[in-house]
Amino acid sequence: MTSEQLVALLLESAEELTAEVLRQVWGTPGYDEEHMRPEDLAGKVNPNLRWVIRCLATTGPPAEPAMASAREIGHSRALQGVPVDALTHAWAAAERVVLDRLLGYADAVPVPVPLSELRRTVRRLGAVVGELTRCSVAAYRHAQQEVTAHYDQLTTDLVARLSGEQPADPETIRRRAQLVGSDPIAPHTAVAVGLPAIDEPAAYLRTQRHLLAVMAATSHGRILVGRLDEHPLILVPTPDGPDRLTSLLTGFIQDRHRPDPVVLGVSEHAAPLHAVAPACREAQLAMQVGMRLGWTDRVVRFGTVAPEALLVRNPDLADLLTDRLHELWDRPELVETIRVYLRHGMSARATARALYLHPNTVQYRLKTLRRILGRPLSDAIGLADVILALRGTDLQAAGNPDRVAGGGTGQSPGS
Template structure:
């Protein structure tokens, strides 16, 4: 619709005043429009550009051209890179639109009603077009950034878990892309479940634990993993004991149908050394699964002996073979040895747990000594037998799998 331009030229507002009014309504008022995301002069320049564009549109009485919109659409890309929420970007447009509309309507007595309506329509149409171009630009850029973020997260976690030495320049690039501080301490957790690995359930589980860990973290919670478990990595904001309590509460609130073990590593001094914490968390989760716990948080420090046995599998296999091989054909002797270990090496408690006479226990222990050459009543021999049977319990599932 064309309207006489003579009236349109009468609209000559104070650009600085309008810009300042809009900025005051946006800065530190809308999420993302603050010093932690962007500089205030950046916002001022953007608002002034849109105010000037709108005034030019009103003066000529026509909607903005595609060229004008294309030039201005780079704002969406910038705001996506600055991680300003899209909802705030859209609200910022609406705030600017409202301020200009109110300013136009405040001078409505200066021109005919038809022209006032035309001005209002032009303002609304201009900001509808601007916001649409900006939203499209924002989404395109955000999609690319999200893809790059996921790739950087995956690459970093894969490198840490695999033990690859990280080059400082590459580590710095990843840290910048992921908004993490490489000099802070880092803690890893490994989430292991049993059975089929449903990708959707795995994603939901990751999301729930991310939300649970975030209040205890400085910066983002990163995720990677192996075929056995998902691995989360973050910089703890407080004591590890608080993290463990959060994890326990999360497991309790999940109502998870099946086994769920969360392994917790020890705190590494910085991001470059966080791979050790990742491996420790995976080891703790593995031990928890092997111990047939149903749902639990398992710390690496609590299962150091088990982890050591599994890490030195060749030596542990030899230990189990030389100490227990001769007992494999005597399951009641293995049962008695296990009960002795479970009952703090007390023969009387062992007898009660097995529902046998204490003399029967003594006779069986003597038989174990005869067959193996190791005396369960001598501390050093008993410790070796206990370690052997502990490793046997840890690898029982491995042996069953090998049989199949």
């Protein structure tokens, strides 16, 4: 019996062979009612099985129609969400079913199949199924990448809409969130990512991947990733509020295997997606404050830098406050003294010790400061504008270092 005769016999049994493949495959993960109907599976298995059989009588790569059919099934399975392992399992099942029938023919037909011909056909079967499986998996991967890119773009667009200044329509947000598998009602905390030492897309992608790996392990839902003013913005479902996430991010910061120095701004509040815009701005401002103050490897909660965030968001106010202290900027020793004085609880004695100065020198400087400022230096509330002005100079340091006098350190004047 020739290989052509074997192929003819197998093709006559194609429906029976299809039924056996379906019996072995249906009910395994991915091949179930959740992903497809049984008749849909049969409609794919039968033509692919026929192509496998036809290719047994040929040599070389499988025919292009067979490859096209394999690509189509790989593409379909990716779109249906069938695991790639289930796809390869189905091809292996088809190979087993055809092989079993081939071996059965060796003794069942009136004219036994020569052993050499049987060996050749069995080897050909393995080669054909292997090539078609690789073709299907490649198409599966390609479709998966396309789907991922599409969903990534949907997610990016959603985050852009959520973080915008205009109020988000809850119904629109609900529909878009469901498209990407996110729960629109769940409270979300915003995390803004800044890299002080390097500003390259590749570095942000590295950090983003590491962050997502850490957060995904304890996430209560789909994490949304987008951008706000060129910096990554991540929205994390946090049903218990931001505190646990902050602890998780602190552990990430302390990991010595982390790729790049980073500043993470974290919102003070969590909110449903349609109301998450204020949280996005909080995270962004917290990150910007940390970056401007020269911090690195730090998690910055918005609540800890709210005054500084006010100045970042209102640069005209920062300019107004710093301009009111214009007489101090040419006296760096006075700026240094008032900084240290505020940092040490407005104690002249502690200020003298910190600056390694004679107490009389500090008293003279404080007297000069009282004259310039036109107020006593014993009331912290009365010095609120001075504290904010000093903080404003710290925030302006990166853009205009000459404005920062008297040894600005990036620390809070009162800390």
